[in-house]
Amino acid sequence: MSDSLSPVDRAKFAAAKRASAFVESGMKVGLGTGSTAAWLVKCLGERVKDEGLDIIAVPTSSRTAALAEEVGIRITTLDEARWLDLTIDGADEYDPELNLIKGGGGALLQEKIVATASDRMIVIADATKKVDTLGAFPLPVEVIGFGMRTTRMLIEELLDGLDVMGTKAEPRMTDGGLYVTDEGNHILDLHLGRIGNARQLALVLNQIPGVVENGLFIDICDVIVTGHGDGRVEMRDINTGEEDVTRVLEPEIDNLFSEQAD
Template identity: 55%
Template sequence: MSVESYKLAAARRALQFVEPGMRLGLGTGSTASKFVELLAGEVRAGLQVLCVPTSEETQRLAEQHGIPLTTLCETPLLDLTIDGADEIDGELRLIKGGGGALLREKIVATASDRMIVIADSAKQVAKLGAFPLPVEVARFGMTATRNMIEMLAADAGCHGEITQRLLSDGAPFVTDGGNYIFDCAFGPMEDPEALDEALKFIPGVVENGLFLGIADAAIIGGPEGVAVIEAQYGESQEAV
């Protein structure tokens, strides 16, 4: 089986957590898009849900498939968010933001009673940090912000190259909120919480891609099947 099939298996298992009448947050990225497409099939079959997309990309996909949408202004409390991740450790701490939607993803996730992460098994890591940490920053004073990120990250024990995310044509990547992103190649993190707290001190940092204490469960697709990992137990159960 392929990585894509593992993603699809995880997305399909996540559908079992969706109940009629739920208010759902819809994640962004390759795995989350598979869930959106599967959810669309259920909606066409009569499932009634109301959804908040975490990016303009996801909004376009959901609209294309006829999924009913709302906003957090209209529906500020959600029942469940289903989203992907770039890395997941054993405590269900995450790195997200590879798709550039980390700010909206974190807002939607924390507005939900429950967040479930769906991913393929390659996203599981012993320590966060092999994937560069995305940090969304305001355009104003971004060089000063970058210097502060480097300094305070070092105080938190994190060192590595910090680069501005660019498009294939060399233009700056711009988030849905109009901000830029620095990708921070810090390597394995001994204390993600310390880094998260350090980044929150920097005025130019809008948000960072560390999702700590947010995910309630992870659904992981891999060569041995689908594992559901509940945060409160820290144990996985193999689903047939």
């Protein structure tokens, strides 16, 4: 049974299982990247196998693409799909207005493109991702390699005049070198502590030469599905005001994804 999972992983799985019910045969679906999104892919794979669910998916990273193919989900590119019925993805933080910080898993650029090319975005998360104000989680900013030190300096100078608690921008590292995104770029993680005006920050960051995209998702998320360690799931639709709480009974499932970030 799912009792063998940690409370956080049970919460992620519960949220993913609840969100998978939004997916219907014939849909074109964006698949996010990260630990919670990986649970979703597994849940959809089970539905493909057991129910004959017929969907076409657009993955937001090479990792998600590999997992989707592994569990039997047909994948395509966004250029081929053109427009999606919905995207389901995780988040590193979300606030009461369902604004998000994303990019902990390093796929924020493709995630934002796919999410904005969808009729709806559903976010799945465990309860620890809910915050009153964004900013405790470092904000990822994808930048090109050319002039990266200058871009970093410009970002820190910009932050000094904005309503944030910190201004430090650190290059993301992996295996002793700079992290490289699927698009061949790098990521600066901004340690802000608190973001007083997320909408303003999202706009001004993208005006800096060298910045490709930032991890603030403003007015993109439509539905939040929040899982809890006891199996309860809260769902909130910001457009309709609909809210409900259900309990998801998890089957036994291998804990394969606890080391990934959203």
